[in-house]
Amino acid sequence: MSDESSPCRLYLITPPRLDDLSAFAESLKAALDAGDVACLQIRLKEGGDDVIRRAAEVLLPLCHARDVAVLMNDRPDLAKKTGCDGVHVGQEDMPYKKARALLGPDAMIGVTCHDSRHLAMIAGEDGADYVAFGAMFPTETKQAPTLADPELLRWWSNVMLIPSVAIGGITVDNCREVVETGTDFIAVSSGVWTHPEGPAAAVKAFNALFEAVYAEAQAAL
Numbered sequence: 001m002s003d004e005s006s007p008c009r010l011y012l013i014t015p016p017r018l019d020d021l022s023a024f025a026e027s028l029k030a031a032l033d034a035g036d037v038a039c040l041q042i043r044l045k046e047g048g049d050d051v052i053r054r055a056a057e058v059l060l061p062l063c064h065a066r067d068v069a070v071l072m073n074d075r076p077d078l079a080k081k082t083g084c085d086g087v088h089v090g091q092e093d094m095p096y097k098k099a100r101a102l103l104g105p106d107a108m109i110g111v112t113c114h115d116s117r118h119l120a121m122i123a124g125e126d127g128a129d130y131v132a133f134g135a136m137f138p139t140e141t142k143q144a145p146t147l148a149d150p151e152l153l154r155w156w157s158n159v160m161l162i163p164s165v166a167i168g169g170i171t172v173d174n175c176r177e178v179v180e181t182g183t184d185f186i187a188v189s190s191g192v193w194t195h196p197e198g199p200a201a202a203v204k205a206f207n208a209l210f211e212a213v214y215a216e217a218q219a220a221l
Contacts, residue, residue: 007214056082135168157182
């Protein structure tokens with residue numbers, strides 16, 4: 001079962017490119033200081049390993065000072081070299097078991113499972129710390145091979161202990177249905193960084209919605 005004793009939490013993902021790392025660092029600080037954030041995933045698709053390492057060097061201290069975990073996207077090797085708390089791997093990346101062997105027992109490792117119960121159950125049996133389902137909505141951040149039905153999240157939350165993450169195209173305006181499934185985390189990229197009122201306002205709005213949905217669920221018990 002998912003942990004119904006606490007609200008859903010926010011899982012931030014960086015934009016796919018950072019043209020101004022210093023400016024993004026300031027936006028990140030504002031976002032993290034605006035409300036509860038569980039973790040940040042460093043997901044940079046342009047610029048190569050040096051750009052990723054430099055971003056990690058700047059962003060990790062900001063997150064860790066605020067008790068926010070940092071995960072590397074796709075690259076267990078870079079997660080290890082940069083001191084990240086773990087890694088998020090897709091179905092085409094290093095397999096979970098190899099990532100675990102490289103990073104050790106204490107690292108956080110999440111696995112993309114698209115819209116598949118089968119892939120999620122395999123990841124769970126292997127020992128993944130969370131499974132990610134999506135895309136929940138069409139997204140401009142990446143080409144999503146699948147769209148996941150929110151009912152998949154509801155099923156997982158009702159029968160499994162391993163946390164779930166909903167990902168893909170999620171914004172403050174469209175996420176209520178997803179949050180109501182009982183998923184543990186909502187992963188957001190552009191829905192925070194391109195929010196019309198800024199990242200800090202987005203984080204506040206997400207957390208207000210999480211608290212409202214949680215209060216409604218508790219009242220219905």
